[in-house]
């Protein structure tokens with residue numbers, strides 16, 4: 001384990017590839033109470049905690065505020081309690097392909113400068129055991145709490161002050177771009193304000209739209225928000241024929257949309273009493289637009305027409321029995337019920353009816369009625385418009401105001417991509433925060449609207 005008090009800062013430098021010299025803090029024994037903080041971070045979740053630790057270890061005076069009494073509750077409940085904290089399959093040549101945003105290339109800069117390998121390095125140095133599941137997904141072996149404790153140790157190593165619970169009542173910015181935050185613990189001022197309040201999903205553990213409202217207050221644009229990585233719902237009556245399949249899981253091809261807005265995945269699908277769920281549906285939900293269909297291929301990678309014609313030429317069994325060699329037998333039994341032509345020995349079925357069966361399985365089209373909403377969603381699509389943020393620093397066009405993590409209009413696929421965005425955007429911001437007394441913000445390359 002590398003988190004002994006003596007060497008923390010150098011560990012972190014190695015992790016973050018910090019090239020800036022550490023800023024020497026004014027170590028005068030008493031800091032006057034009204035001295036501005038170098039940075040105040042609102043939101044002690046994945047992105048806020050990580051940013052605080054790096055900024056603190058760079059030598060900045062950091063105050064981290066959260067309205068909850070606990071930190072990083074979403075990390076704790078993520079990945080079934082084991083946090084799918086990153087993904088080894090993230091394509092470093094094209095990291096944006098795993099993310100959804102109105103500005104798809106925005107996330108490239110941060111993701112390519114702080115990669116899954118960098119975060120794995122940190123986790124490894126903290127001696128946290130982890131494992132890889134399918135498609136590059138990395139999970140803690142023991143508990144997501146290992147990650148939370150790691151982030152807290154890193155914040156402590158950076159001398160980060162934490163105020164929790166602490167409610168921010170109002171934010172003002174003076175002519176000198178010094179921000180004043182009125183909180184229920186008094187007023188504080190800061191040169192840099194980082195908003196890391198996350199998305200809207202799971203309000204019962206503290207999600208709010210505070211970050212979105214603050215962006216509006218400072219004239220920044222927002223991309224409409226909607227729940228993502230969320231189960232889809234279906235019309236109760238229309239779903240009745242499939243309700244008996246509840247509990248069945250199978251790999252499927254799933255797709256929706258067209259052109260640049262098209263999403264397509266091969267993942268596991270789960271039939272439920274009310275509709276469809278499982279990774280396939282969560283993934284496609286982030287691309288799905290209300291009123292439009294989703295397409296399912298229930299036997300991906302199988303040439304169904306050829307397999308059924310072969311069965312017709314060689315078998316005396318019923319269609320359902322033959323089909324059961326290609327898809328789960330419960331599905332085969334339920335499927336043939338919808339057409340009398342399919343409820344016979346396969347040798348007696350016309351080629352046309354077999355082709356219809358193959359088409360129906362490979363191109364099952366359904367129109368969901370909605371989603372289970374923010375109560376069940378893992379993420380929020382949309383958020384602070386990236387046209388008003390620098391992709392290099394995450395600073396907004398309002399100088400000294402930064403947005404990181406899920407509050408930004410960058411949403412990852414299922415599989416650890418959302419945490420990776422939290423780490424990468426936090427790192428980019430923490431490394432760019434100006435040194436104390438420096439008013440030089442000229443290095444910001446803000447993507448101003450064209």
Ligand SMILES: Cc1cc2nc3c(=O)[nH]c(=O)nc-3n(C[C@H](O)[C@H](O)[C@H](O)COP(=O)(O)OP(=O)(O)OC[C@H]3O[C@@H](n4cnc5c(N)ncnc54)[C@H](O)[C@@H]3O)c2cc1C
Nearest residue numbers: 043045046047067078079084198206210405406416418419
């Ligand atoms: C059930 C579930 C499972 C998930 N599993 C995974 C997974 O395995 N892998 C993955 O990559 N992603 C997963 N995610 C998504 C992931 O948790 C988020 O994308 C990630 O936590 C975003 O980090 P963040 O720091 O931006 O926001 P958060 O981690 O949500 O942190 C935001 C913080 O801001 C605080 N806050 C909010 N409003 C205010 C306010 N007004 N004042 C002060 N503080 C405020 C909150 O209390 C919270 O501490 C999951 C999400 C859910 C809901």
